[in-house]
Amino acid sequence: MHPDHTHPPLRRLRRVAPLLALLLGAGLGAWALGDSLSFEALRDNRETLLALRDSHYAATVAGFVALYVLIVAFSLPGATIATLTGGFLFGTWVGTVVNVSAATLGAVVIFSAVRLGFGAGLAARMENSPGLVGRIKHGIDTNQWSMLFLIRLVPAVPFFVANIVPALVGVPMVRFAISTFFGIIPAGLVYTSVGAGLGDVFAAGARPDLGVIFQPHILGPLLGLSALALLPVLLGVWRGRKGL
Numbered sequence: 001m002h003p004d005h006t007h008p009p010l011r012r013l014r015r016v017a018p019l020l021a022l023l024l025g026a027g028l029g030a031w032a033l034g035d036s037l038s039f040e041a042l043r044d045n046r047e048t049l050l051a052l053r054d055s056h057y058a059a060t061v062a063g064f065v066a067l068y069v070l071i072v073a074f075s076l077p078g079a080t081i082a083t084l085t086g087g088f089l090f091g092t093w094v095g096t097v098v099n100v101s102a103a104t105l106g107a108v109v110i111f112s113a114v115r116l117g118f119g120a121g122l123a124a125r126m127e128n129s130p131g132l133v134g135r136i137k138h139g140i141d142t143n144q145w146s147m148l149f150l151i152r153l154v155p156a157v158p159f160f161v162a163n164i165v166p167a168l169v170g171v172p173m174v175r176f177a178i179s180t181f182f183g184i185i186p187a188g189l190v191y192t193s194v195g196a197g198l199g200d201v202f203a204a205g206a207r208p209d210l211g212v213i214f215q216p217h218i219l220g221p222l223l224g225l226s227a228l229a230l231l232p233v234l235l236g237v238w239r240g241r242k243g244l
Contacts, residue, residue, distance in 0.1 A: 037078025072106025087195025114167035152183025
């Protein structure tokens with residue numbers, strides 16, 4: 001029998017297929033949606049959206065979650081506007097739960113695509129690598145919870161990056177999902193509360209302050225939470241040096 005040389009290419013295709021699907025979806029979504037996910041679009045369609053919510057609340061929640069998941073999963077522009085919309089439609093508290101849940105589901109989609117693609121193989125190679133690479137992987141594994149919460153709490157870390165890196169270093173999906181859900185609650189609550197106040201913003205003909213998260217009274221607590229997340233890592237480093 002002749003050896004089957006088609007299996008390795010097929011395996012490679014299966015590995016990259018999820019990532020290709022996300023890239024294709026991102027391109028098609030950006031082209032199809034265009035400027036639909038914008039503050040102006042929300043302002044111009046606010047009455048229609050409110051009427052839809054009032055007449056079909058459950059369906060509106062389900063449709064909103066589905067759209068938000070697609071936005072996050074395909075890294076489409078408009079995630080911030082989607083968060084504001086969640087607050088505008090459902091209020092601060094319900095809106096935060098809806099926004100955070102949808103964002104977490106979308107993040108899990110990206111995480112899964114990367115893991116199915118080449119994340120698992122890369123994590124295994126890092127695990128078996130000698131020297132610096134192996135030590136980095138070991139350090140992340142030792143402090144996974146702290147590092148996962150840290151990259152979620154620090155506003156400077158892009159959401160897309162925080163979805164991909166854990167998949168590349170072999171973080172378990174359940175741990176990723178839990179840390180994502182709870183780690184994005186603070187920022188999600190801030191932006192959702194801004195969205196909940198959009199009625200007054202629309203009435204005044206103004207635009208929301210999306211830089212509110214960098215104001216001292218909000219950024220300070222976020223940095224405090226980040227410091228708490230980093231504390232176990234610093235303690236581990238200190239103990240390691242003390243034991244030398």
